[in-house]
Structures are given as C-alpha cells and as structure tokens.
Amino acid sequence: MKKPHHLFELFWVFFKIGAVTFGGGLAMMPIMRKEVVETKGWVDDDDILKILVISESTPGVFAVNAATFIGYKIQGFWGSLVATLGVIIPSLMTISIISFFILQFKALTLVQYAFYGIQAAVALLIFKAALKLSKKIHFDAFAWILLIASILFATFTNISVLWLLLIGAILGIVYGMIENIRGAKA
C-alpha cells in the first residue's frame, strides 16, 4: 500500500469527498472508494468492506466512521484525525454560510411557501429510509412486537428516544438469552 506524501494530501482527498457528496454517508462510499483505492492506492477493497461491516454495528455518523477508519489505516492516529476533519470541514463551511442568510431568505413569502413542500418531501424521505432499513432485518414475531411498540411509544408518549433505544437493546439481549435456554432444553 502506498502512503500519502504529506498529511495535507490526505486531508485534501477527504475534503473533496465531503464537498461533493449529497445525501449522506452511504452515498459517499463509492466516491471514497474510487479515490482512496483506485486513484491513490492507499487502502484496498478489503478495508472498505471492513468499515461497511463495522458501521453496521457501531453507532455514529457513517461518514465520520469511514473517514476515521480509512485515515487510521493510511497514517495512524493523525491520519484518522486529518481524514475526519477533511470530511467535516466542507459541511461546516457551507452550512455556516447558509446559516447567516437563512433568516433573511425565509422572510420571503415565496420561500415560506417552498418550505411546506420541502417538509412534505422530507417526510417521504424519512419514510423511505425506514422502509430501506426494514429490508435489512428478518421480521419474526419479536421484531414485529418491538416495531409496533416503538411506533406507539414514540408517537403517543413523551418518553425520550434514548430510553426507547436502550430498552430495545436490553430486550434484544433478554430475548437472545431466552432463545438460548430454550435451545439448550430442546
């Protein structure tokens, strides 16, 4: 595997990736792969696959997960720090600029109209994201019960989502234990 000539080269590659990807972390992956595997030859496809698998079972921002992991593979701790900063800074700059103008912008009547449609589109995008995630799991009775309970509690109560997630995880572990005991008896 090759190494970047300088940490700045690493930063610049991830900066470009952060600046051109729309639609979040997973959309970033093909571009990231092309840059760091094909063009630069810093890591191989095996590493790309590894971070995809790891991200499935770790929390956090996917783009940051990928940048941290690949940066580390390339240049250790400083590599991970520089790659992460690279992927974050374009957002920080773009959104900061927008933030300073958003209020004036939103004072326009036509823009206010536009935001009703934007919210409607966002609602559908969120719904589609849920459908996409649901294709990744196997729906047995346990999963259905959790799904329905989670919808009901999130919709009709003020219980913090953090608690619901924690309870979901604990129930998963408890269910696994029960399955194990039943498996041992059978």
Place this chain on the structure above:
Amino acid sequence: MILELLQLAWIFFKIGLFTFGGGYAMIPLMESELVSRGLIDVNMLYDFIGIAESTPGPIAINMATFIGNEAMVQYGFLARIFGSIVMTTAVALPSFIVILLIATLGSKFLESKFVQEAFKGLKPTVIGLILSVSFGLIVRLVFPMISFENLLFDFSIFQFRNLVILIILVLLTVFYKKLSPITLILVGAMLSMIVYSVWS
C-alpha cells in the same frame, strides 16, 4: 453562554453516540432531545433537515453545524461560528472515538453474541422510531393542531394544500423510484410555491 453551549454539546454527543442506522435514524433523537426541550421549534428542525439534505456533506454534520450556529444567534458572528464548531465536534466525537478504538483494538467484540443480540432488539426499535417521526410530520403538515404526544386530537385546522402536495409527491415517488433526495426536495419546493401562489 458557555453553559448553554456545553449543555447543547452534550445533547449532540448523545445523539452521535446513540445513532444506529445512518443519518435518518438521527432525526427521532433530534426531535426528542431538541424539540421537546424547547431548544428548537419543530418547523425549524424540519426546514433545516430539508436544507441539510440538499447541501453536500453528511446530514448529521450539516444539522449540528446549523443548530450550533442558530443556538448562538444572539451572541454575534464569532459566537455563532464557535457554536457550529463545538456542535459538529460533539456529534462527530463518538464516531471518532469508537472507530479509533476498533481500528486499534480490533473488531472481535462486535462479533460477540451480546452485541449481535442487542442489535436484534435495536434494529426494529430504530425503524419504529423513524416511522413514527415520518407519520408525525405528515399529520402535522395536514392537521397542524394535532399533538399525539399530548393526546390532543384537534382537527380544527385542515391544510388541504399540504395534503395535495403530499399526494402528488407520494405518486411521484411511487412511479419514479430512482428519484434522488435532492430532486424530490426541489420538486416539493417548486410544487408548493405553485400551489400556495395559486391558492393563497
């Protein structure tokens, strides 16, 4: 000011730490942690999400930058920039630490039974949370006075224009499955400009 900033940073750190399943999975957490504590108005949150989706970069980072800036709005230019940097760092830090630990120590423990089982419970819960958020948003667009979490079923205001926009967008996504998020948002924006201008 510093105290406010730290309190908000702690919330974003928790959001970063408890997000499983990508940027959209963060939205229920943001609604629960930011809106119900009165730190941001619910309409503002979803307007931001619309913008975060149509600008480059990870949606979570975009949102943290936005809200960090917004929270410091009364303290001036430098404070707003500082707020953005702090929030963005806070939301990215859990990812950075967890992945750095895995990169140095290996990912063996992820394959442990415990973690796998926890995920068996986490995944359906996350999907339920995301669905609940999208239902909530759709209902609020059409019947703004309804508040499910306070068990307030008030149908007195009916936004038929939003219903029309929603139906057209649903039909669009059903017939054009490949529509990118930005295209859908832009179409939504144009559509509602037209609908509201005609029916104002």
